[in-house]
Amino acid sequence: xxxxxGEIWLVIAVLGIGTxxxxxSFLGLVGDRKMPDWVLRHLRYTPVAVLPGLVTPLVLWxxxxxxxxxPARLAAALATVLVAWWTKNVIWGAAAGxxxxxALLSLA
Amino acid sequence: MPTTTAKSAYVQGVLDGTPFILVAIPFAVLFGxxxxxAGLDLAQTMAFSFVVIAGASQFTAVQLMSDxxxxxxxxxxxxxxxLRMAMYSAxxxxxxxxxxxxxRAAVSYLNLDQSYIVSIARYEDNPGMSxxxxxxxxxxxxxxxxxxxxxxxxxxxxAGSAIPDGLALDFAMPILFIAMVGPxxxxxxxxxxxxxxxxxxxxxxxLPSGTxxxxxxxxxxxxxxxxxxxxxxx
Numbered sequence: 001x002x003x004x005x006g007e008i009w010l011v012i013a014v015l016g017i018g019t020x021x022x023x024x025s026f027l028g029l030v031g032d033r034k035m036p037d038w039v040l041r042h043l044r045y046t047p048v049a050v051l052p053g054l055v056t057p058l059v060l061w062x063x064x065x066x067x068x069x070x071p072a073r074l075a076a077a078l079a080t081v082l083v084a085w086w087t088k089n090v091i092w093g094a095a096a097g098x099x100x101x102x103a104l105l106s107l108a
Numbered sequence: 109m110p111t112t113t114a115k116s117a118y119v120q121g122v123l124d125g126t127p128f129i130l131v132a133i134p135f136a137v138l139f140g141x142x143x144x145x146a147g148l149d150l151a152q153t154m155a156f157s158f159v160v161i162a163g164a165s166q167f168t169a170v171q172l173m174s175d176x177x178x179x180x181x182x183x184x185x186x187x188x189x190x191l192r193m194a195m196y197s198a199x200x201x202x203x204x205x206x207x208x209x210x211x212r213a214a215v216s217y218l219n220l221d222q223s224y225i226v227s228i229a230r231y232e233d234n235p236g237m238s239x240x241x242x243x244x245x246x247x248x249x250x251x252x253x254x255x256x257x258x259x260x261x262x263x264x265x266x267a268g269s270a271i272p273d274g275l276a277l278d279f280a281m282p283i284l285f286i287a288m289v290g291p292x293x294x295x296x297x298x299x300x301x302x303x304x305x306x307x308x309x310x311x312x313x314x315l316p317s318g319t320x321x322x323x324x325x326x327x328x329x330x331x332x333x334x335x336x337x338x339x340x341x342x
Contacts, residue, residue, distance in 0.1 A: 001147050001173050001174045001176060002176050003176075005152070007179065008148060008152050009155075011173065011182055012155050012156055015160050015166075015169055015186050015187065016160045018187045018190075019162050019187065019190045020217060022187070022190050022193045022194050022197070023190075023217065023219045024216040025198075026198035026200075027200050027201050027204060027212050027215065027216055027219075028197075028209075028213065028216055030201050030205060031201075031205050031212070032206045033205070035201065039198075041336060041337065042333045043198055043199045043201075043329070044332070044333070045297070045328060045329045045331075045332030045333060046195050046196065046198070046199035046228070047288070047289065047292055048289055048292050048293065048302045048305070049195075049304070049324070049327075050192050050195055050324070051225065051285050051286075051288070052306045052324075053306060053308065053321045053324030054285070054309070054321050055281075055286060056305075056306045056309050057310075060310075062278065063278060064279070076279065077283070077286055080283050080287050081286050081289070081290050084287040084289070084290025085290040085291065088290075088291040089291065090127075090287045090290070090291060091287075093286070094287040097283040098283060
């Protein structure tokens with residue numbers, strides 16, 4: 001890479017400060033003020049709105065298989081969501097996914 | 109006794125956060141390996157994990173630097189990857205906004221995908237938690253995770269490619285995140301939001317990494333809120 005040590009440190013500093021300001025934004029600046037109901041109604045859906053979009057590409061095109069869809073990983077993701085939803089339990093869901101993946105990869 | 113409950117909230121956070129070291133460790137090791145192979149020295153690699161403490165954006169930055177992308181592109185793309193954290197920050201505000209400034213400042217530094225999702229799930233299931241308990245819980249959730257992030261970045265940077273890559277640990281993160289979302293699909297509104305998120309993220313997959321998740325998140329929140337408004341909150 002053609003980046004000098006100084007430029008690398010600059011990237012670290014700016015990325016660090018910028019990321020911190022993003023994280024601090026609402027929590028830090030809004031503080032204890034009550035947000036309007038319609039905003040709260042939107043915010044209730046933040047985790048289910050962000051995480052599926054974040055994870056879907058990783059499930060469909062895993063880096064470990066060079067971006068090619070992998071039946072074992074697809075089945076593991078499906079087993080995870082079904083068991084986690086059915087049992088309402090994170091650990092059971094994760095265990096189902098891990099076991100499915102391990103079983104299918106050992107067959108492959 | 110408030111101190112007792114606050115303490116048990118902390119312990120509960122530690123317990124609930126622990127499975128996520130399965131995500132943090134391989135991710136941190138991999139970053140250490142990739143960063144040093146790209147030409148960063150040990151101090152720069154460690155500084156990334158201490159100062160930025162956001163895996164996906166660290167990978168983006170190192171990847172683009174090794175591709176010799178311009179400084180502006182490196183910074184814009186890496187910051188875009190982290191924009192979803194503004195949504196996490198807003199989502200935590202109703203729960204933690206009443207905490208003191210330094211506590212909010214500390215939580216902000218520690219606001220990772222993992223600590224956010226563990227904590228928000230706990231807060232929503234336990235509306236009776238005090239602000240103090242919520243902060244303790246959050247700190248508990250990162251107590252093991254974050255030191256692992258630093259330590260295993262170091263391991264990756266020093267041990268390098270000597271580390272075997274079997275075990276399919278690449279998939280620990282998707283599995284744990286999906287397992288966290290499963291129990292959250294409590295109503296039709298939550299399900300509609302999750303499906304919208306998937307659809308929009310796939311439709312906008314051509315955008316620079318991080319940006320598609322931002323739009324997917326905003327669209328999915330709007331859909332969830334609208335379904336809730338039409339159906340009346342259960």
